[in-house]
Amino acid sequence: MPWQTTRVSVNSQGSGVGGDIQVSARRINLDNNGDITAATQSTNGGNITVNVLDLLLMRHQSNISASAGEGQAGGNGGNITINAPKGFVVAVPREDNDVKAQAFTDRGGNVSITSQRRFGLEFREDDTPLSDITVSSRFGEDGTTQLNDLSIDPSRGLTQLPETPRIVELSEGCQVSDGKEAVQFFDIGRGGTPPRPDEPLNIDSYLIEWNQLDAEKSNSLSFPTITNITSNHENIRGKIFTPNWEIVKTNQLPTAITRMTAFCQSQ
Known part of the structure; x- marks a missing residue:
């Protein structure tokens, strides 16, 4: 019309x-x-x-x-x-x-x-x-x-929010003992800071020593006594490395023993 x-x-x-x-x-x-x-x-x-x-x-x-x-x-x-x-x-x-x-x-x-x-x-x-x-x-x-x-729904895809504020409980984590520092600052020079384009590359700035872990805190893998070495392929259940890094076929599976140690210890 x-x-x-x-x-x-x-x-x-x-x-x-x-x-x-x-x-x-x-x-x-x-x-x-x-x-x-x-x-x-x-x-x-x-x-x-x-x-x-x-x-x-x-x-x-x-x-x-x-x-x-x-x-x-x-x-x-x-x-x-x-x-x-x-x-x-x-x-x-x-x-x-x-x-x-x-x-x-x-x-x-x-x-x-x-x-x-x-x-x-x-x-x-x-x-x-x-x-x-x-x-x-x-x-x-x-x-x-x-x-x-009619083709627009303002509430589509919206999440209904709670009427009252939600209280979030924070994990206590590591507690600082009396007299101990909560934060420590270490002056290590320029570590991690890239040099300017007109400066020579300083390799020492990027080398960081590895922290030595206590033996009790590390993960270990125990090797079972190899008494069931087999040449029958039908009975092979797995392969393991010996402490000398030799591959041995066995019908027993190795047992992994993991010791988990908390990062924070009581003061």
Whole structure:
């Protein structure tokens, strides 16, 4: 249903109440100052209902208006309802396409838009050169705006946070004894700091001695007494290394003995 430079109007230029408009179509194109208007000069604006199956497209200063008091007089703004639950509402942002239910001295009207997605039309407090949704009143109370984009769920993927702060219990770890330092600082020179491009490479800066571990703190591997050496391949269960690093086939599995020692010991 393309409308170009066409007006569907039930305006009231006098004291009469503005009428209502209801339009239903699969697709509506408003272009080149195309209007659907139920505005009034001095009384309440009319109500506009637009039902669209696929697309409502607004181009080049097109308007849907139910404003009241356009003659700087009284009257509440009318209500605009756009229903496109399976379709889209699109207005080119910089072409000044407006949906407005404004008033002058009385209350602004109400605008409700329901669609899968809405592009280009944004709610604003007053008219701008962009594509606006306005329900303001010059000297009265503003109206309301309800914008429902059905394809967007703001709560999708969000995690419900607890109402009360969570208390995290920290592990005590290593406790510092009385009179002992909690932190120690060692001045080891430039260790780890790369030289500047104009300095020679200092190898000593990168050499760190290995810490010697106590025998009791290290892991060990015990070798069983090799009494079941076999040449029968069917009975072979594994291979082990002897202390002399010789490989021996056996039908016994080695036993790994691991001694775990805490890093921190009581002072």
